[in-house]
Structures are given as C-alpha cells and as structure tokens.
Amino acid sequence: xxxxxxTFEKECAEFEAKVKRTVFVDNLSPQVTKKVIExxxxxxxxxxxxxxxxxxxxxxxTPMCYLVEMENPNQAxxxxxxxxxxPFMICGMPRxxxxxxxxxxxxxxxxxxxxxxxPFHWIGPNDADFEVxxxxxxxxxxxxxxxxxxxxxxxxxxxxLAEKHDVMLKSNYQKYQMIEDIxxxxxxxxxxxxxxxxxxx
Amino acid sequence: xxxxxxxxNEVEFLWGKKRGVGGKNRGVRFYESFTYDGDEYSxxxxxxxxxEGMKEPYIGKIVKIWEQPDRKKKVKALWFFxxxxxxxxxxxxxxxxxxxxxxxxxxxxxxxxxxxxxxAGKCNVVCSxxxxxNPQPSEEELKMADYIFHCTFDVGxxxxxxxxxxxxxxxxxxxxxxxxxxxxxxxxxDVRANGKLKIENNGTTVSEKDQIxxxxxxxxxxKKMKATVASAKVKDDIGLGESAYNSNKEDVKPSNPPDxxxxxxxxxIVKDSVCPxxxxxxxxxxxxxxxxLSCNSDAVDGKASNEKAxxxIVKDSVCLxxxxxxxxxxxxxxRLSCNSDAVDGxxxxxxxxxxxxxxxxxxxxxVKKTDEQSSRPSNGTLLKSSLDRLPSKTEKLLNQTSEVAKxxxxxxxxxxxxEPWEDKMKTAAEEGxxxxxxxxxxxxxxxxxxxxxxxxxxxxxxxRMVRWTTFSSPYSGRAFAIFxxxxxxxxxxxxxxxxSLILPNKRPLxxxxxxxxxxxxxxxxxxxxxxxxxxxxxxxxxxxxxVSTSHCSQPNTIEYEMAMDWEFLQEKSKEQxxxxxxxxxxxxxxxxxxxxxx
Numbered sequence: 001x002x003x004x005x006x007t008f009e010k011e012c013a014e015f016e017a018k019v020k021r022t023v024f025v026d027n028l029s030p031q032v033t034k035k036v037i038e039x040x041x042x043x044x045x046x047x048x049x050x051x052x053x054x055x056x057x058x059x060x061x062t063p064m065c066y067l068v069e070m071e072n073p074n075q076a077x078x079x080x081x082x083x084x085x086x087p088f089m090i091c092g093m094p095r096x097x098x099x100x101x102x103x104x105x106x107x108x109x110x111x112x113x114x115x116x117x118x119p120f121h122w123i124g125p126n127d128a129d130f131e132v133x134x135x136x137x138x139x140x141x142x143x144x145x146x147x148x149x150x151x152x153x154x155x156x157x158x159x160x161l162a163e164k165h166d167v168m169l170k171s172n173y174q175k176y177q178m179i180e181d182i183x184x185x186x187x188x189x190x191x192x193x194x195x196x197x198x199x200x201x
Numbered sequence: 202x203x204x205x206x207x208x209x210n211e212v213e214f215l216w217g218k219k220r221g222v223g224g225k226n227r228g229v230r231f232y233e234s235f236t237y238d239g240d241e242y243s244x245x246x247x248x249x250x251x252x253e254g255m256k257e258p259y260i261g262k263i264v265k266i267w268e269q270p271d272r273k274k275k276v277k278a279l280w281f282f283x284x285x286x287x288x289x290x291x292x293x294x295x296x297x298x299x300x301x302x303x304x305x306x307x308x309x310x311x312x313x314x315x316x317x318x319x320x321a322g323k324c325n326v327v328c329s330x331x332x333x334x335n336p337q338p339s340e341e342e343l344k345m346a347d348y349i350f351h352c353t354f355d356v357g358x359x360x361x362x363x364x365x366x367x368x369x370x371x372x373x374x375x376x377x378x379x380x381x382x383x384x385x386x387x388x389x390x391d392v393r394a395n396g397k398l399k400i401e402n403n404g405t406t407v408s409e410k411d412q413i414x415x416x417x418x419x420x421x422x423x424k425k426m427k428a429t430v431a432s433a434k435v436k437d438d439i440g441l442g443e444s445a446y447n448s449n450k451e452d453v454k455p456s457n458p459p460d461x462x463x464x465x466x467x468x469x470i471v472k473d474s475v476c477p478x479x480x481x482x483x484x485x486x487x488x489x490x491x492x493x494l495s496c497n498s499d500a501v502d503g504k505a506s507n508e509k510a511x512x513x514i515v516k517d518s519v520c521l522x523x524x525x526x527x528x529x530x531x532x533x534x535x536r537l538s539c540n541s542d543a544v545d546g547x548x549x550x551x552x553x554x555x556x557x558x559x560x561x562x563x564x565x566x567x568v569k570k571t572d573e574q575s576s577r578p579s580n581g582t583l584l585k586s587s588l589d590r591l592p593s594k595t596e597k598l599l600n601q602t603s604e605v606a607k608x609x610x611x612x613x614x615x616x617x618x619x620e621p622w623e624d625k626m627k628t629a630a631e632e633g634x635x636x637x638x639x640x641x642x643x644x645x646x647x648x649x650x651x652x653x654x655x656x657x658x659x660x661x662x663x664x665r666m667v668r669w670t671t672f673s674s675p676y677s678g679r680a681f682a683i684f685x686x687x688x689x690x691x692x693x694x695x696x697x698x699x700x701s702l703i704l705p706n707k708r709p710l711x712x713x714x715x716x717x718x719x720x721x722x723x724x725x726x727x728x729x730x731x732x733x734x735x736x737x738x739x740x741x742x743x744x745x746x747x748v749s750t751s752h753c754s755q756p757n758t759i760e761y762e763m764a765m766d767w768e769f770l771q772e773k774s775k776e777q778x779x780x781x782x783x784x785x786x787x788x789x790x791x792x793x794x795x796x797x798x799x
Contacts, residue, residue, distance in 0.1 A: 028772065053668050056226045078288075089764065104459045104644070106668055120657055120710075124700050132795045133701035133709040139792060140640050140677070140711045143785045150781055161770055165763045199601050 015104070020073045021048075022102035023080060026065040027095060041068055044082065045075030051105065076101070095162075097144060213238060214317075216268070228270030235266060235274075240323045242266075245376040247326040247348075250278055250319050257283075260301060260348060264312070264372050274317035278302045279370050281326065282354050290359045301326070301348045303377065305369050306355035312370055326350060326380045333364060335378035472729050633687040636694060639711040641666075641704065643678035650680045657702055658693050661685060677708075677785075690714075 034050045041047050049069040070076045083099045182188045217234030261278030268274050284296035304311040327338045327346035352363045403505040479712040651665040667679040684690040701709040
C-alpha cells in the first residue's frame with residue numbers, strides 16, 4: 001500500500017512539474033501542423049512534446065488548441081510573455097495565437113490516486129431533496145446550452161471581424177497596386193513633368 | 202589646446218586634451234576628451250550609442266578616442282549589456298533595477314569602433330561592485346545614476362560573474378571602477394541635461410512621452426535622439442509588461458510622423474516607432490532560419506494548396522482531403538506526407554476510399570524516406586483530430602488501415618492506446634452506447650469516473666474526462682462514458698433521470714445521450730486572410746512563404762493593427778466566458794441553498 005501511494009505522489013509531482021512547463025495555445029488554424037508549432041516555439045527554447053486537444057463537445061469549427069510542453073518553466077513563461085507583447089502569428093495572418101499557462105485539467109492523463117473513490121448516494125422521488133436535485137439537473141442542462149450559444153456568438157463575431165479585415169486588406173492592396181501600376185507605366189512621370197513637380201521620392 | 206574641427210551639421214564639437222599620435226604615417230591623433238553637442242566626454246566615460254537600425258541605444262564605456270587622417274572621428278566603446286539582451290544566459294539570476302552588465306572575455310560583441318557621431322548622450326553608470334579597489338558610491342549617487350553595474354558578462358563563455366579581474370578588454374581595472382572625479386562630473390552633466398533625463402526617473406505616463414516626442418519635432422536631430430533615448434529608457438523602467446505593450450500601441454501614432462520627417466535628414470535616426478523589444482529582431486532572425494527549415498516541408502504544403510486561387514474554401518477542401526487520407530495512413534509522421542498525397546489525389550478530388558488507400562500506401566512509403574521528427578504519441582493525436590471530422594464507416598476503414606499498417610514498421614505501442622478511444626467514441630455514438638456525463642468535479646480523473654459508474658450502476662464502462670479548454674466551465678467537469686451495450690446506456694440514463702445520483706458537493710450527475718455537436722466537414726477558421734492572386738508568379742512565392750511560417754508582427758504594419766483587433770476580440774471573449782461561468786456558478790450556489798439535508 002505504501003509503495004502505491006509513494007508512486008502516486010511521485011506521479012503527482014512529475015505531473016505538476018509537467019503542468020508548470022506546458023503552455024496552452026489556441027486560436028490556431030487547422031492548417032497548422034505539429035512541425036510548424038515546434039519550429040515556431042523552438043525560438044523560445046526546446047519543445048518536448050506537442051499534443052492536440054480535440055474537441056468533441058461543440059461543433060468542430062472552433063480553432064485548434066494545442067498543449068506545448070517546453071523544457072523548463074522559464075521557457076514556458078517567456079513564451080507567454082513574448083506572445084503577450086507582440087502578436088505571434090502562425091501559418092497565416094493576421095490572427096494571432098493565444099498562449100496561456102496550462103492547467104492540470106487540460107491534460108488527459110492525470111495521475112490517479114489508487115485508493116480514492118468518489119462517494120455518492122442515490123436519491124429517490126420520495127426524498128426531500130429530490131425536487132432540488134431535479135432542478136439542479138435542469139440548471140446544468142440550461143447552462144450547457146447557454147455556453148454553446150455564447151460560443152456560437154463568438155464565432156459569429158470572429159467571422160465578422162475577418163470579413164471586415166478582408167475588405168480593408170483588399171482595398172489597401174488595390175490602392176497599392178494602383179500606385180505601383182502608375183509608377184510602372186510612366187504616367188506618374190508624365191504627370192509630374194506636366195505639373196513641373198519634382199519626383200524625388 | 203583646443204583643436205577646432207569642422208562643425209558637423211551645426212552640432213558643436215571641440216576636441217579636448219590631446220594624447221598622442223600614432224597609426225600609419227603618424228596621421229592618427231588620439232585625444233583624452235572632447236565636447237560634443239554641449240556635453241563633455243572624457244576617456245572612460247559612459248555614453249549612449251545609437252547604432253543604425255537599432256531601436257534602443259547601446260550603453261558603452263569610451264575607451265579610446267581618435268581622429269583619422271581623413272578627418273573622421275572615431276571612438277572605441279566597451280559595451281554594457283541590458284538584462285534583456287542576455288536573458289537567455291541569466292538563468293536564475295534576478296537583475297536589479299537599472300542593472301547592466303559589463304562585457305568581458307574574448308569574442309564578438311565586447312567592443313566596437315564607432316564614429317563619434319554615434320554618441321547620443323552621456324550616460325551615468327555607477328559601479329556598485331563591493332570590490333575593494335572600487336570607490337564605493339553613496340546612496341545618493343546610486344539613486345542619481347542612470348544605471349549601475351557590478352557583474353560582468355563574458356561573451357566567450359557566456360557566463361555572468363561579479364568578480365572583476367585585473368583588466369577588462371585591455372583596460373586597466375581602475376578605469377572600470379568608479380573614478381574619483383566621475384561622480385561629481387556626471388552630476389553636473391545631469392543638471393545640464395535640463396531635466397530631459399530626469400523626467401524618466403519620475404515614471405512618465407505615456408502622454409508625457411508623446412509630448413516629448415512631439416516637442417522635439419522641430420529640434421535638431423541629435424536632440425530628437427535624446428528624446429527617443431529618454432522615452433526608450435522610460436520603457437526600460439516600466440518594463441516589458443502589459444504597460445509597455447499598451448504604450449507600444451499608442452506610440453505607433455505619434456511617433457510615426459516625427460520619424461518620417463527624420464528619415465530625410467539624418468541616417469542614423471531610428472526608422473521605426475520606438476519599440477524596446479530587441480527580441481523581435483532576434484525572432485526575425487530565427488524566423489528566417491526557421492523559414493528555411495520549414496520552407497522545404499511547407500513548400501509542398503503550399504504547393505498543394507496553391508493549385509487554384511487562394512480562397513479559403515480551397516484550403517478547406519484540401520484540408521478535408523488531408524483528413525481523409527490521414528485516416529488511412531497511419532504511419533505518417535507529418536502533414537508533409539499527407540500533402541504529397543494530396544497533390545497526388547487532388548487531381549481526382551474524389552473521395553473514394555479505396556483509391557485513397559492506394560495513394561496513401563504510396564505516400565507512406567515515400568514518407569519513410571523523408572526524415573521528420575515528431576514524437577510518437579503525436580501520431581496518435583493527429584489521427585484523433587482527423588477522425589473527428591469524418592462520417593462513419595470506420596470499421597471498414599479500420600480493416601484497411603490495419604493492412605496498411607502491417608506494411609510499415611512503426612512503433613504502435615503508444616499509438617494504440619490513444620487511437621482507439623476516438624474510434625470507440627465514434628462507434629459508440631452511433632450504436633447509442635455513448636453517454637455524456639456532466640456536473641462532475643473537474644479534478645476527477647477518468648479512472649475515478651469509471652469506478653463511480655461501476656459502483657453506482659453496477660455496470661462496467663469506459664470513461665474519459667473531457668479536457669478543459671477555453672470554453673469549459675471551471676467548476677464543472679464532463680466525461681464521456683461508453684457502456685457495454687445500448688441497453689446498459691439507456692438504463693443508466695433512465696436511472697439518472699428518475700432518481701438522482703448525488704456526488705460530493707451536492708452535485709447531481711447529469712447524463713445525456715451521445716455527442717452533442719455534429720462534427721462539421723469543413724473546418725472554418727476565421728482570421729487568416731489572403732490576397733487574390735492575379736499577379737505574376739514571383740509574388741506568389743513570397744505569399745506562399747509568408748503563409749507557411751510563423752512570425753511576430755511589427756507594430757508598423759497593417760497586419761499588426763488587424764492583429765490588435767483580433768487580440769481585442771480574444772480578450773473580449775475571455776471576459777465573456779468569465780462572466781458566464783461566474784453567473785452559472787452563482788446560480789448553482791443559489792440552488793444549493795435550498796438543499797435540505799446535511
């Protein structure tokens with residue numbers, strides 16, 4: 001018995017250490033591969049492990065999330081700080097990724113206490129608190145619905161922002177294109193000569 | 202004997218004490234001091250140096266001053282390092298406020314020869330080393346100092362030490378330590394700097410900084426540099442935290458106009474807006490390196506997606522292609538392989554599974570030759586994600602994949618542990634044995650859940666906790682449970698409905714059927730923009746490269762502003778989730794108050 005609790009403690013300690021040096025990255029595009037992430041994050045230090053967190057609950061249009069494990073907590077901290085200061089973009093512009101500290105619940109394989117058993121008890125319809133329990137269950141269901149609604153709303157916002165940026169970008173691009181064209185085909189020079197403006201720059 | 206030199210763009214300059222001659226034909230004249238733009242500099246004084254293209258000035262100790270035969274004036278500077286510059290080698294050393302590190306050792310970066318005009322101002326660096334040979338500075342002097350140092354950084358061994366030897370870079374140690382007259386001199390210099398340098402010691406706000414910048418708009422370029430130096434130092438004081446980040450944003454606007462006018466005058470003025478992050482340049486360097494590395498792997502990536510015009514839909518369909526291929530190919534170690542498959546299979550664009558399986562076998566053989574390094578468990582997780590988005594018929598495909606797998610030699614020990622869960626969930630969802638349990642404690646593990654189910658329902662099941670992501674509730678955990686049969690699952694659900702299974706902390710377990718969200722075929726990802734290409738091929742290459750690597754954005758581009766918009770949105774959504782979760786928590790608390798027993 002002692003040994004199993006010892007191993008459990010050791011596992012826990014290792015797990016804690018792992019959590020401390022892992023970062024949680026989201027807002028990634030589906031095109032991002034592990035190699036890209038590894039290269040990108042190797043600027044901050046050595047990357048030990050990358051894991052994709054797949055999403056079963058909501059619809060699959062949410063951006064990808066990854067857990068990236070670095071070599072030590074300092075590197076993890078520097079990743080978080082640096083990405084907070086300057087937007088870091090992976091595999092596309094301009095949506096930056098978001099990096100946070102990892103939490104224990106994000107991991108799929110947490111150490112399991114060998115003796116722990118979750119206590120529970122049943123309540124039947126005749127019980128005093130049955131109604132309350134039913135109410136709570138209904139509440140839980142409602143809350144999950146609210147959560148998924150919020151998610152949908154956020155996706156709508158994202159789409160709107162992306163469209164707005166798209167329009168802005170295209171208009172800017174056309175503007176630059178136009179300028180470049182004018183420069184290229186000499187009409188600018190012609191106009192300058194006509195108006196006697198000096199085209200030095 | 203003062204020696205009048207030609208005036209340099211109306212900046213006053215006077216040589217001070219002569220020291221000697223040297224060099225070829227004795228044409229080089231060494232000096233001990235000079236006056237530049239109103240400040241007097243002597244040998245072994247410290248000064249700010251503006252290197253062309255750098256956004257922040259360097260701090261250096263003047264160790265040699267001379268004028269060449271062609272009338273060019275030069276100084277040799279021994280550098281100090283900011284903690285940020287050597288933070289990779291700092292490890293656990295916590296630098297003090299205003300601390301900098303003297304360069305020692307052999308190698309690049311310890312000192313440089315600069316034109317005298319690169320000097321941007323006097324800098325008061327006080328040595329706070331407790332070495333006996335060092336005249337100890339008083340409290341007052343330490344406070345008045347611009348910077349202090351007591352440690353050195355060896356550029357050869359990359360070590361930090363606070364022991365100073367007998368000479369540093371050929372300079373006798375007595376000149377490294379505080380000089381007796383130095384403190385008094387620098388005090389007067391400070392006063393003369395008419396509060397420009399003093400302002401930052403009070404901790405300016407961003408608006409004050411802007412004022413400094415705009416005030417100096419019409420001044421001589423040198424004064425402007427001092428202002429930027431001052432503002433750069435303000436940033437140092439504030440530190441690279443959120444505030445610096447914000448001030449960066451605000452700085453973009455006001456400092457851009459002054460800078461643009463500057464460009465036309467002096468060449469050494471900073472071109473971009475004031476930004477203290479030297480890491481960006483470092484990151485850029487790494488990016489170009491990484492670019493080359495990933496260019497090869499992503500060239501194929503880009504190739505596959507660049508067949509048509511760069512619209513998002515194409516990418517999505519290619520993605521989908523990749524996903525379907527991935528299901529079959531089980532030893533692919535990176536997307537590269539899938540993309541080569543995609544290039545093969547894209548011509549047909551059909552989704553026939555058998556055809557794809559053939560291609561995948563071909564592709565996977567190719568993959569074995571290319572050397573990619575990703576960890577083996579990642580193999581499994583890649584598959585996990587791809588399996589999400591596929592419609593069913595997984596059994597049939599499984600048989601095919603197992604065939605393919607046999608042909609390749611891969612270590613499947615870890616892989617089998619992970620992959621079947623995803624797979625099982627899919628089948629379970631269809632067969633009706635999948636149950637979603639909610640309202641668990643987030644700190645439970647999967648085994649806990651399995652155990653609980655077996656005791657509560659006397660049924661065996663396979664369970665996994667749902668992992669926490671950005672939109673998970675922080676106080677309620679969820680898990681998927683796969684029962685042995687549909688009947689089992691239905692019974693369990695019924696029982697949960699009719700009665701209530703109360704967990705610790707008065708939570709009733711809530712169960713519901715199957716997968717809530719339908720996996721969508723096309724993953725939409727907002728926020729990555731492309732420009733339609735009607736331009737010649739050359740630009741396409743650049744665009745391709747740009748999309749397939751990662752980089753940090755600089756504050757002077759359009760994409761930076763867009764990125765700011767996205768970050769704002771991200772913050773907003775984070776706040777929204779916080780608020781929602783808080784609201785939920787309160788609701789639950791309210792309800793718990795009605796609990797009668799215990």
